[in-house]
Amino acid sequence: MKKRGLLLFLAVVMISLALVGCSGGEEPGDETGGNDETGDKIVVGMSMIDYTNPGFIGIKTGADKAAEDYDIELIWKGCEGNLDKQIDVIRGFIQQGVDIIMVDSVDVNGLVSVVNEATDAGVKVLAIGSPIPGKDNYNAIYPDYVDAKFAARVIGHIYEGQEGTIGLIVGSPGNLVSDNRQRGFEDGLAEFENLKLVTGLGNWDPNQAMTAAEDIIRSNDDLLHIHVIQDGMSYGVLRAVQNSGKNIPMSSNDGDPEALDNFEAGYYILENLNGAERIGYWFVALCHFIANDYPMDKTQVNVLYKVMSDELKEMVIEKGLDEVDGVKMQIVSLEEARELGSNYQEEFGPEKFEPTNSGQ
Numbered sequence: 001m002k003k004r005g006l007l008l009f010l011a012v013v014m015i016s017l018a019l020v021g022c023s024g025g026e027e028p029g030d031e032t033g034g035n036d037e038t039g040d041k042i043v044v045g046m047s048m049i050d051y052t053n054p055g056f057i058g059i060k061t062g063a064d065k066a067a068e069d070y071d072i073e074l075i076w077k078g079c080e081g082n083l084d085k086q087i088d089v090i091r092g093f094i095q096q097g098v099d100i101i102m103v104d105s106v107d108v109n110g111l112v113s114v115v116n117e118a119t120d121a122g123v124k125v126l127a128i129g130s131p132i133p134g135k136d137n138y139n140a141i142y143p144d145y146v147d148a149k150f151a152a153r154v155i156g157h158i159y160e161g162q163e164g165t166i167g168l169i170v171g172s173p174g175n176l177v178s179d180n181r182q183r184g185f186e187d188g189l190a191e192f193e194n195l196k197l198v199t200g201l202g203n204w205d206p207n208q209a210m211t212a213a214e215d216i217i218r219s220n221d222d223l224l225h226i227h228v229i230q231d232g233m234s235y236g237v238l239r240a241v242q243n244s245g246k247n248i249p250m251s252s253n254d255g256d257p258e259a260l261d262n263f264e265a266g267y268y269i270l271e272n273l274n275g276a277e278r279i280g281y282w283f284v285a286l287c288h289f290i291a292n293d294y295p296m297d298k299t300q301v302n303v304l305y306k307v308m309s310d311e312l313k314e315m316v317i318e319k320g321l322d323e324v325d326g327v328k329m330q331i332v333s334l335e336e337a338r339e340l341g342s343n344y345q346e347e348f349g350p351e352k353f354e355p356t357n358s359g360q
Contacts, residue, residue: 041073042291045093045101050078053204055232058276066284083110100124107174130176139299144180150324152188167216167226169202181229206236213240228252231259271307278344285348296355307337
């Protein structure tokens with residue numbers, strides 16, 4: 001009887017250990033970036049689109065660094081681009097009682113109601129990239145429309161006098177980052193009657209972007225250039241260009257390290273630097289101030305930088321392209337871009353950073 005009891009006890013212990021092991025894995029949707037033993041940390045629920053795109057992975061890397069610097073706990077949940085799942089994730093965070101919910105929205109209009117549920121329940125919300133028109137949430141955005149319009153106008157002048165097609169790879173309909181970048185590029189290129197625009201859907205996925213680019217390359221013998229609205233997708237597009245054996249210049253948006261390497265190698269002729277790690281850090285830094293009721297504008301706008309060769313910069317300034325809709329573009333060299341993309345902890349860290357407060 002004693003031996004049998006001992007065996008039963010050991011079996012129970014082994015099952016318990018197995019269950020602990022199953023629950024302790026670091027799946028992207030279950031990661032935490034802090035120690036909740038203190039009980040006084042700001043807790044931020046991160047409702048993200050997914051974790052497969054290199055750009056989203058970069059955002060997570062920068063956000064985790066900010067969480068360490070600002071002593072914040074992050075709880076990561078992805079929704080794989082599914083609106084209903086994102087709504088469930090946000091409601092889960094409300095029930096959990098987090099301090100802030102950070103939302104990278106699948107569809108801004110589809111999230112208004114649940115975001116209002118959160119703020120009504122006393123949970124603050126920060127929408128990133130795409131502003132959500134809720135009753136009382138914060139937004140952290142970048143000037144997507146103007147930046148894309150600038151890129152289109154520069155590209156249009158590069159191919160001035162040539163007849164041909166410009167390819168555009170976008171993210172997903174309903175996502176305001178994608179929609180604004182697409183609309184800005186379309187409006188900018190509309191100034192050039194000699195150029196035809198063909199658009200492909202990348203859905204924030206390098207492989208889908210590659211397939212969309214392959215279709216554009218195959219269907220347009222007069223293709224002059226491909227612009228991609230996000231670096232993560234651009235790597236798939238570059239593979240499509242290289243596989244085609246054609247010399248098709250590209251441009252992209254984000255200024256991530258791999259994209260800047262592609263710029264240096266001559267594959268990309270224009271980049272727009274926000275930097276995935278850089279903005280990820282910025283988002284979480286803003287959460288610190290929001291949680292502490294710091295006086296700040298409900299909408300915070302990040303400063304971005306245009307990366308191009310000295311020759312192209314000279315053309316841009318000569319033709320007066322460095323101002324779009326009253327916004328002056330900030331043009332930097334490759335070396336400056338790399339420095340800006342890597343020094344974000346100094347730019348947005350606790351020692352120096354303060355959010356914008358216009359007093360309105």
